[in-house]
Amino acid sequence: MSFHPVIVIETVEEERVEVLLNKAVNDLQMAMFDWSIAQGLVRSQGNIHARWTNEYAPPGTIRPSALENTTEPLDMLKHIQDMSFKAIYLLKDFAKHLDDAAVARQFREIAHQFSLNRSAIVITGDAITLPRDIAHDVVYFPLKLPDQDELYQVISEVTRSLQGRIKVQLQKQDVPPLVRALQGMTLKQAKKVIAYAALEDGALSTQDIGRILQRKAQVIHEEGLLDYISVENNTALLGGFSGLKQWLARAKVGFSPQAQAFNLQPPKGILIVGIQGCGKSLAAKTIAREWKMPLLKLDAGRLYNKYVGESERNFRRAVSLAESMAPAVLWIDEIEKSMGVSDTDADGGLSRRLFGYFLTWLQEKSQEVFVVATANDLSRIPPELLRKGRFDEIFFVDLPDPQERAIILKIHLQARNQSLEHFDLTELVQATDGFSGAEIEQAVITALYRAIYEQQPLDTPMLVTEIKATTPLSISRREDLHQLRAIAQGRFVNVK
Numbered sequence: 001m002s003f004h005p006v007i008v009i010e011t012v013e014e015e016r017v018e019v020l021l022n023k024a025v026n027d028l029q030m031a032m033f034d035w036s037i038a039q040g041l042v043r044s045q046g047n048i049h050a051r052w053t054n055e056y057a058p059p060g061t062i063r064p065s066a067l068e069n070t071t072e073p074l075d076m077l078k079h080i081q082d083m084s085f086k087a088i089y090l091l092k093d094f095a096k097h098l099d100d101a102a103v104a105r106q107f108r109e110i111a112h113q114f115s116l117n118r119s120a121i122v123i124t125g126d127a128i129t130l131p132r133d134i135a136h137d138v139v140y141f142p143l144k145l146p147d148q149d150e151l152y153q154v155i156s157e158v159t160r161s162l163q164g165r166i167k168v169q170l171q172k173q174d175v176p177p178l179v180r181a182l183q184g185m186t187l188k189q190a191k192k193v194i195a196y197a198a199l200e201d202g203a204l205s206t207q208d209i210g211r212i213l214q215r216k217a218q219v220i221h222e223e224g225l226l227d228y229i230s231v232e233n234n235t236a237l238l239g240g241f242s243g244l245k246q247w248l249a250r251a252k253v254g255f256s257p258q259a260q261a262f263n264l265q266p267p268k269g270i271l272i273v274g275i276q277g278c279g280k281s282l283a284a285k286t287i288a289r290e291w292k293m294p295l296l297k298l299d300a301g302r303l304y305n306k307y308v309g310e311s312e313r314n315f316r317r318a319v320s321l322a323e324s325m326a327p328a329v330l331w332i333d334e335i336e337k338s339m340g341v342s343d344t345d346a347d348g349g350l351s352r353r354l355f356g357y358f359l360t361w362l363q364e365k366s367q368e369v370f371v372v373a374t375a376n377d378l379s380r381i382p383p384e385l386l387r388k389g390r391f392d393e394i395f396f397v398d399l400p401d402p403q404e405r406a407i408i409l410k411i412h413l414q415a416r417n418q419s420l421e422h423f424d425l426t427e428l429v430q431a432t433d434g435f436s437g438a439e440i441e442q443a444v445i446t447a448l449y450r451a452i453y454e455q456q457p458l459d460t461p462m463l464v465t466e467i468k469a470t471t472p473l474s475i476s477r478r479e480d481l482h483q484l485r486a487i488a489q490g491r492f493v494n495v496k
């Protein structure tokens, strides 16, 4: 294995990097130093628990002091160049200082020197971009989100540090669900959430799991890339789609221990294409619900939000979060919008690159992350994606048939506390010919508004009036629908 004097770790979790490095230097019998522009260069104490206990330690706890004259990047670099023993230097948020020519020059000299004497520099920070002449001398190390062991550690460390202030009311079997509830958060977030949940009522118990899940949904949403729907909050009710449901029931065994014992790969994912409002999104939610897995929704538009960061990096982060919560369902809604073929290529091939990255990941992923991609516009989907073997299956959603319309009508009437015996379902099914599920739901809602306004109970004639007043997409966009059907015919599996 080759030796790399400069390692870049993109993360906001500096503490975790410190813990990892401290372990490494202990094993390698090396010294370790920390640097930040606020603190200067500090010899690390090698106590990997110091960080955690410090946060709850009484004020005035002694912290190690910095070496003199080492806050300025150039001074610090000169300082470490003169050190004669092997060490690891953790430089926090250092990348931006490399834009300075003198700093960059000094840095490269040290990198060369370190490649001979086997010291190393580790640079951490969120979203790191290095000057090009430095970038190709470094190795990037992806820091995954905390695994179960690390989260377990956090629980025991937080409870230890809060000893006397909280009661721990956890049985042995309560711990795994608690750990699972924390998956997908950084250690810092996890620690805060547990401490908060415990301090709020003076106890850490299974009751806190719901609160932790809620907090996690918030945390993930605030990150800006994914939305998280826990199994507990997933209430999707999908009518019809019996073909898809059957497929899912069979595919589920792919996640079982037996499948694992036979070296079978778990299913990778599916693509669902079809016209608007026919339940594609609802299907994605239903899959997570049926499989009792957390659902993570990737918002295509947000990948390109420059305020959130560069799109490939964003995608990597999203995927890594999903992997940390595996087994999980990753739902990429309207995939053609983030990775599709654009008419203009105005994005400089960005969506193509992202798409390439996605394909590789899909092919090679080892974690149990099941992808559900949905799409409206087949013409914008790169043909490679439709090739056999990319997805386990490609499903086509057509307009609901009479039987499905009956189920959809029932779902939406019941969801709004209407008793079904007041309605002539046969007539309603007939009237909604050519309607999508979304259009059926909308008709029910509008008719109910009207019923309230007219102070009458909703009945069949009122609903029919509303239905007749609607022009469904299947008429206004008949051509698109025909085209989609023609392409899907014989190539994709019908969800029915």
Ligand SMILES: Nc1ncnc2c1ncn2[C@@H]1O[C@H](COP(=O)(O)OP(=O)(O)OP(=O)(O)O)[C@@H](O)[C@H]1O
Pocket (backbone or CB within 6 Å): 237, 238, 239, 240, 241, 274, 275, 276, 277, 278, 279, 280, 281, 282, 283, 374, 376, 408, 411, 436, 437, 438, 439, 441
């Ligand atoms: N099969 C169905 N069963 C029950 N409800 C349905 C069904 N199809 C559609 N609906 C209703 O229509 C709404 C819109 O459906 P959904 O968002 O899943 O459609 P979509 O195919 O993803 O549409 P779009 O292409 O606009 O994203 C749903 O929230 C649901 O209330």
Ligand SMILES: [Mg+2]
Pocket (backbone or CB within 6 Å): 280, 281, 282, 333, 374
């Ligand atoms: Mg949708």
